[in-house]
Amino acid sequence: MTVRQQIRPVLTLALPLIAAELGWMSMGIVDTVMVGHMQNPALSISAAALGQVLYNTLAFGIAGVLLSLDTYLSQSHGAGRYDEANRWLYHGLILAAVLAAVLYSIIAAAPLFMTRLPIDARVLTGAKAFLRSLNWGTPTLFLYFTLRRYLQAFNHVRPIAAALITANLCNVVGNWLLIYGHSWGPIHIPALGVTGAGLATSISRVYLALFLVVAIWRVEHSHNYGLRSMLRHIESSRLSRLAFLGAPAGAQIFVEISIFGLVTYLIGTMGPLPLAGHEIALNCASFTFMVPFAISAAAAVRVGQAIGRQTPDEAAAAGWAAILLGASCMATFSAVLFLVPHTIARAFTPDQSVIAAAVPLLLVAAAFQFFDGLQITATGALRGAGNTHAGLIVQIIGYWLIGLPVGYILGFRSHHGAVGLWLGLCAGLIVAGTALTTIWSRTTKSLASKSLVA
Template sequence: MIPLADLRREFRPMLRLAAPLAMAELAWMSMGIVDTLMAGRLGAAALGAGTLGSMVFYPIVIAGTGMLLGMDTLVSQAHGANDPHESRRSLIAGVWLGLLLAPLTALVVLALMPVLRAAGANPHVMELLIPYTRALLWGVACLMFFAAFRRYLQALDIVQPVMFAIVSANLINVFGNWLLMYGHWGFPAMGLEGSGWSTSFSRVYMALVLLATILRHEAETGNLLHSMSWRPDWARIRRLAGLGLPAALQILFEGGVFGLVTVLAATLDEVSLAAHSIAVQVVSTTFMVPLGISSAAAVRVGQAVGRKDLRGVATAGWTALLLSTLFMGSAGIALAVAPRWIVRLFIADSAVIASGALLVRIAAVFELFDGFQIVATGALRGLGNTRTSMLTHLLGYWALGLPVGYVLCYPFHWGVSGIWVGLTAALLLIGTALVLAWKRAAGAR
C-alpha cells in the first residue's frame, strides 16, 4: 500500500508532466479532424479519399513512430541516474532509427496503393488518394524525427515546447490547407493533395521547433551533444528497436481491431455506421487524456528506476493510475448520464442519436478500464517492459473482443451494439490484466 503522503507528493510533478502532454495529444487528434472538415468542402469524393488515405497512412506511420517509444525507457532512466551522456546516446540512436524507419514506412504505404485498386476502390477516389498520400509521405521523415525529439525532451521533463509545437502546427496546417486546397493568395487550388502538402509542412515545422528546443537546452548545459559521435551505435539501436517493436505491434493490434469493427459496422446499415463513427470519436477524445498521463507515467517511473528509488517507482505508477481514474471515472459518468446530448453535438438525425446514445452508454462501462490499460502500459514501459502490454492487447482484442463482438453482432442479431459489447469485454480484460501486471512488477522491486 502506497502511503497517502507519497501520493500527494508525486501528484503535482505527475500532473505538471501529464497536463501538457494530454493537451498535445488532443491537439494532435484535432489536426486530423480539421483536415476532414476542410476536405468535406471539396465534395464527397475528396472526403472519401481523405478518409481512406488516413486509414491506410496513419496506422502504419504511427506504428513506425511507436518503434521509438523505447526512448521513454532509456532516456528517462538515464536522466534519473543523472547520466546526460547516456541520454544523448539514446537520442542519437533514436534519430538513426527514425531515419531508417521513414523509407520503410513510406514503402509499405505505397505498396498498399495497388492493393486498394485490386480490392475495388472507386477509381475516382484513387485518383485523388494517390497524390494526397504521396504528399503526406514527404513529411514522414520529419514526423519520425519529431517523435524522437519529443521522447527525448519529455524524458528530461521538458514538455511545454512539445505542446506548443503541436498546437501551433495546427494553426499552420489550417492556414496551409486554406492556401493550397482552395487556391488563395495566388496559390494553385490543389484540392485534397494540398491538404497532404500542408500536413507535411506542419510536420517539418514541428520537428524544427523541437530541434531548436534541444539546441537551446544544449547551449544551456554545455553543448555535450555537439561533441559526441553521431555514427550509428548499432547495439543501442537494436536495444531501442527491441523495446519499440512490441509497442509498435500493440498499436497495430489496437488500431487494427478498431479498423476492422468499423468495416463490420459498415456491413450493417447507414445508421449503425454513423452511430459507430460518433461513438469512436467520443471515446477517442476522452482517451487522449490518459494517453498523455501514460507518457508521464513512463517518464516518472523510468526516472525513479534510474535513481534506484524503488518506492518512487511504485508511487509514480500508482499516482498516474489514480490521476487516470479521476478523469476517466468522471468521463464515464458523463457518458452514462448524458449520452443523447453528447451524440446531438455531432448529428441531428433521431435514429442515429438513439443508436449512438446506446453505444456511448456502453462505452461508459469501459472508460475506466481504457484508462487503466494505457496508463499501466506507460508505467510498465518506464520499467522497460513492453512485451506484456503487447501480448495482453493481442489476446484481449483478437481472442476475446473481436470474436465476442462478431457473435453478438451477427448470430445473436445485436447489431452494432454487439460489436461494442465485445470491445467492452476486451477492455475490461486488458485493463484488469495490465493493472495486475503493474502491481506485480512494482511489488517485485
C-alpha cells in the same frame, strides 16, 4: 514516497503532454470536421476515415519501436548520465530514419492493395488520394517522435505542448485553404477536398519537427547537456537494444490500433453511412484517449527516472499515481459522452443520418473509457520499469482472442451492425485494463522487495 506525494510531480509533467496529445489528435478531428462540411459528408468523412485509420495503424505501430527511448533516456537522466542519454538520442534518430523509410514505402504501395477491398469505389478513391498526400509528412513525423522523447525524458515538456498547439493553427489554415479552395485576384488555390486535408496535415508535421529542432537547440544552449560534443559513431549494440525493447511496445500499439482498423474495414463493408458514424465516434474516443496516453508517457518517465536513481519505492508510487489520474480523467469523459452524445455528433456534421449512426457508438465508447484509462497508464508505468512484453500479450488476448470474436458475433450473426463490433472492442478493453493493472500491482511488490533489500 507515497502515491499522494507523487500525484503533483506526475501531473506537472503530464499536463503539457496532455496539451500536446490533445493537439495531436485535434489535427485528425479538424480534418474530419472540415471534410464533413463538404457536399456529400458521409462519403467525404468515410474516405478520410479509411485513410486515417490505415495510416495511423501502420505509423503508430512502426513508430512505437521508438518508445524504448522512454526507458533508456529517463533511466539515464535519473542516473545523471547525460552523455549516455545523448548517445541514446543519436541512435534513436538513426533508427527513426530507417523506420520512416519502411513506413513511407508501405504507404506508397498501399493503393495497389486497396483496390481489392469490398468497399464503395468512391470511398476508396478519396482514401487513396488522402493517403498519398499524408505520406509526404512521414519523415518529419518520425523526427518529431524521436525529439519529443528526449525533451520529455529531460523534463522539458512545454515546448512539446507549444509545438502541437501552434501546429494545429497551421493545420486549420491549411485545411481552409486546400479543402475548399480560394481566390484572391490572380492568386487561385484549387479546392482539393480530402487530398487538401492530407496535405495540410503533412505541412503541419514538417512545422512540428522544425519546432522541436529549434527547441532542443535552445535547451542545449541553456543547460549544456553535451549534445554538441557527443560521440557520433554508430554502435550496433545500441540499435539492437533499442529495437529489441521497442519492438514489443510497437507491436502492442499496432495490435491495439489495428483492431480498430479491422473494425473500420468491417464497418466499411456496411456502407458509407455506418462508416461515417464510426469515424465520428472513433475520433471522440481517440481524443479522450490522448489524456491518459499523455499521463502514460509521464508515468514512463517518472518510473524510469526513479529506477535510474535506484529508488524503487518512488517508482511504484509514481506508477500508481499515474494510473489513478488516468482512470479518474476517463471516468469524467465517460459521463460527458453518455450525457451529450447528440451534441458531440452534431459538432462534426449537420447531416442527421450521420448523427444517428454516431450516437449509439458514442454510448458504447462511454462504457469503456475507464478501462481504457487503466490499460494505457499501466502500460506506461511498466515501460518505465523496462517491461514492454506484458502489454503486448494482454492486448493480443483482450482484443484479438476475446474482443474481435465477440464483436463479430454481435455485429454480423446477431445483426447489431457497427454497435455490435464496438461492444466487442468494449469487452477487449475491460479485459486489458483489468489485467495490466494487476500486472503493475505485482510489479510494485517486486519493486518494494528491492527497496527493502536496499
